[in-house]
Amino acid sequence: MTKVAVLGSGSWGTALAAVLASNGHDCTLWSRRAEQASEITESHTNEQYLPGAVLPELLKAEHDLAKAVSGASVIVMAVPTKGIREVCRALNGVLDRPVLFAHVSKGIEPDTHKRISEVMEEELDQAVCEGIAVLSGPSHAEEVIRNQPTTVTAAAKDMEHARRVQDLFMNQDFRVYTNDDVVGVEIGGALKNVIALAAGVTDGLGFGDNAKAALITRGLAEITRLGVAMGANPLTFSGLSGLGDLIVTCTSVHSRNWRAGNMLGQGKTLEEVLDSMGMVVEGVRTTKAAHQLSVECGVPMPITEALYAVLFEGEKPRDMVDLLMGRMKKHETEDLAGWS
Structure with a gap:
């Protein structure tokens, strides 16, 4: 049994905490809101983010960050990307020994252009950080909490760290592969949200499956081009954190990025969309x-x-769709020439 703290009590953090608790680990979920922490611990529910779901009785939640991470040897970062720096700085003040971090956030920091692991490396003191892994892949919290089959990837520079994360989470319903391409896994997980927003826009405009299939295919090409330029292995984008995550996020009503794009396609402004969502839409920042x-x-x-x-x-x-469709003629695979 491993003592684990999951920081962030949104839908994904809660679902992952439930997996860990079901696997027999001593898991504490940190919430910024005291009333939510009480609900999770006492009622075994998180109605705001996972309505109707029953959480494991052994799962407990804390509002106090120091209490949540006390004694933990692994910390799972499940806070929105814009909160990563703040939480890392707070952890420097409450941790008294190095722990392994696994982040599950999918985004890139605007302006600095840093991936999440880079932001964490920059903010966490060496004295408290044993290493950083990333857990990513096609995984809607609404399905994970119902124990529906899900497969993801754990990536780290040190493969022993990736294997530790794999061992923590893996069970009959939640399969975890390992990968050493941190850049590719993080870029794939972040940029799929951009394409999912665009896929939602096409649905909001009333387009069909032809348009969405083209968008996903050409979107994957864009993700891979940028990822390779940043040092990623092109094969990673054919895997779970690339194509897999792209498909599920572009085609499911569970996807908040797809839902936001769908409303944009129907004519709502970005401000109206964000106000109505009630949750972070990572694809906008990304x-x-x-x-x-x-x-x-x-x-x-x-x-x-x-x-x-x-x-x-x-x-x-609609004007942007016309612009894309009217671009100059080209060979389909000419953009792939530098991948091998």
Whole structure:
């Protein structure tokens, strides 16, 4: 049995904490809200984020960060990307020994263009950080909490760290592979949210399966081009944290990024969409970061560029579709020439 703290009591953090508790680990879930921590511990529910789900009785929650991480040898970071720096700084003040971190956030920090593990490496003191792994893949919390078959990837620079995360989470319903391509796994997990937003827009505009299939395919090409330019293994993008996560996020009503894009396609403004969601839509921040990175790296990302124009420049979704469809003729595989 391992003592684990999961930081972040949204849908994904709660579902992962439930997996850990069901696997027999001593798991504490940290919530920013005292009333939510009480609900999880006493009622074994988290109605705001996982309505109707019954959580393991052994799972407990804490509002106090120091109490939540006390004695833990592994900390799972499940907070939104914009809160990573703040939480890491707070941890420096409460941890008294090095622990293994596993983050499950999917995003890129705008302006700095840093991946989540890079942000954590920058903020965490060496004295408290044994190593950092990332857990990513096609995994809706709404299905994981119901013990539906799910398969993800644990990646780390040190494969022993990846294997430790694999051992913590793996069970009959939750299968975990390992990978040493941290860059690829993080880029795939982050940028699929951008393409999922765009997929939602096509549905909101009333387009069919042809358009969505094309968007997913060409979106994967964009993700891979940028990932390879940043040092990733191109094969990673054919795996769970690439194609797998892209498919599930672009096609499921569970996806908050798809839902946000769908509302944009129906004519709502970004402000109206975000106000109505009630949860973080990571793809919005990541679109800005991906657009900046594509310019910086000289990597063509036309879908990302079009979505950026809709989100931040006031362009109409239908006009951007027309722009994409009217681009100059080209050979399908010419963008893939540098991948091998």
